[in-house]
Amino acid sequence: MRKIILTPSEHNKYDVIKAVVNNRKSIRRASVELGLCERSIRRLRLQYLSQGKLAFQHGNHRLHTQLKFNKDVKNKIVNLYLTKYNGFNIKHFSEFLNNEEQLNISYSSVLKILTARHVVSPKTQRKTKRRIRKELETKQYQRLLSKREEATYQAVQDVEAVKAHPSRPRKKYFGELVQMDASQEIWFGAHKSFLHLAIDDRTGQIIGAYFDEQETLKGYYQVLSQILESYGTPVEILTDRRTIFDYKRKAHPNTTSDTLTNFGYACSTLGTKLSTTSIPQAKGRVERVFETLQSRLINEMFLKNIQNIEDANTFLINNFIPKFNQQFGLPIKSTMDVFSGQMKSKDIEMALITMEERTVDRGHCISFENKTWSLNNQDHQVMLPHKTKVEVVKTFLNNYYVTFDDRILRMMEVLPVEPVSKEIDYQPSKPRIVKQIPKLTHPWRRDNRKRFEHNHQLAFAIMNG
Structure with missing residues (x-):
């Protein structure tokens, strides 16, 4: 019975x-x-x-619902998570199951299937880790643990303490505060690289990002150029206290002339306030976004088999950031935009500059970036005296100038050897460009002529009744 x-x-x-x-x-x-x-x-x-x-007993007892996943589907989900999508958090994994694997399944169902198999996520909470550890301890005492469960048991042994970050309200307007920072990680390939990032404090959206081999002024200039071109000039930028942004001599810590770096000069030119802090929690918005990117961006670029910086920057700008802002960022239309007007590329080039002092040598040239440069005004070289101090200006698009006594001179590279000999090498003559005037029988000229004659005849008929 x-x-x-x-x-x-x-x-x-x-x-x-x-x-x-x-x-x-x-x-x-x-x-x-x-x-x-x-x-x-x-x-x-x-x-x-x-x-x-x-x-x-209820009438539906022992009846199988059509919405229940069979054992093969559950095994497929677990195997995908442990192999192809290893390292994904469960929320991110459920999104790829729906979009890439064509499995129509909710986040709660995926969580339930993985939890029943004692599969833990990198983002598993401490409470869940303790519960799984107790369940596995019971099975370990009975010697019923599988190899996968043994690995899970070792992973949940150490429970990290909660990192406390004090909360603060968001800024009121979009563009009122932009947080900038860089994070070193193995984002793609086998070597570490730096991701430069800019986050709007009001909406939490990524408004600028750039990969580079090191944390440099070039990387932050690339991020700032994206902001200026797409949104405009922000009111304030908050960064960490690095010499790229803030520099003070130890002997004269109160000297204001020492604190204006190249990035600070660019912000001063744009009318943007530059603030620095040595406390990571003060710019917790961008720190929290880095934690999310280390969980999502690394895994997605691994699936795309991205191995170099060029492909990484292309994927970051064109694919990842629009999807990220749509999913996690607050809508821009929900608040007032206080960015100033968007800037053209020519204006951005002249705003984001690098300035360094150089001394004129005996050959009336200067050395910069391991190259020798002559100073030119229009079409002839300017002969400045030996040991004259000049200011080299490198624009964002790598054009070089020199400022001296309110004069701006163009820099031209002096090659060690002439590429072409004017006396010996053959110089092909430039073809003479002859301006061609289309004939009256040309199609577009013929149509214009017929249209003119038709209008002339029509006007003549109207005037003569």
Whole structure:
């Protein structure tokens, strides 16, 4: 005989009706205890007499729902998570199951399947780790752990303490504060690289990003150029206290002239306030985004097999950031935009510059970036005296100039050897460009002529009635 299993509520109803049948309780008393009318109590009593305990079991018991995943689908999900999508958090994994693997499944279902198999996510909370550890300890005592469960048991042994970051309100307007920082990580390939990032404090959207081999001024200039071209000039930029942004001599810490770096000069030119801090929690918005990117961006670039900086920057700008802002960022239209007007590439080139001092040598040239440069005004070289101090200006698009006594001179590289000999090497003559005038029979000229003649005849007919 098949064993009948009841839920606690069904078992309570069975005990009460059984007492009524055995005359240990009245129908009115059973009606009060179960919250049913007396007619329902009499109906249940008749069902008990005809079917016994089976009358109290729900009709859908042991029936399989069509929404339930079969064992093969569950095994496929677990294998995908442990192999192809290893290192993904469960939320990110469920998104790829729906978009890439064409499995229509919710996040809660994926979480339930993986949790039942004791598969933990890199983002698993401490409470969940403790619960899984207790369950696996019981199985370990009974020597029932599989190899995968043994690896999981070792992973949940150490539970990290919670990192406390004090919360603060967001800024009121879009563009009021931009947080900048860089993070070193093995983002792609086998070597570490730096991701330069800019986050708007109000919306949490990524408004600039750039990969580079080192954390340099070039990387931050690339990020700032994206902001200026796409949004405009922000009110304030908050960064960490590096010499790229803030520099003070130890001997003269109060000298204001030492604190204006190239990046600081660019912000001063744009009218943007530059603030620095040595406390990571002060710019917690960008720190938290880096934590999300280390979980998502690394895995997505691994799936795309990205191995170099050029491909990484292309994927970052064209694919990842628009999707990230749509999913995690607050809508820009929900607040006022206080960015100034967007800048053209020519204006950006002249705003994001690098300035360094150089000394003119005996050959009336200067050395810069391991090259020798002559100073030119229009089409002839300017001969400045030996040991003259000049200021080299390198623009964002790698054009070189020199400033001297309110004069701007163009720099031209002096090659160690002439590429072409004017006396010996053959110099091909430049073809003479002859301006071609189309004939009257040319299609577009013929149409214009016919249109003119038609209009002239029409005007003549109107004037002469």
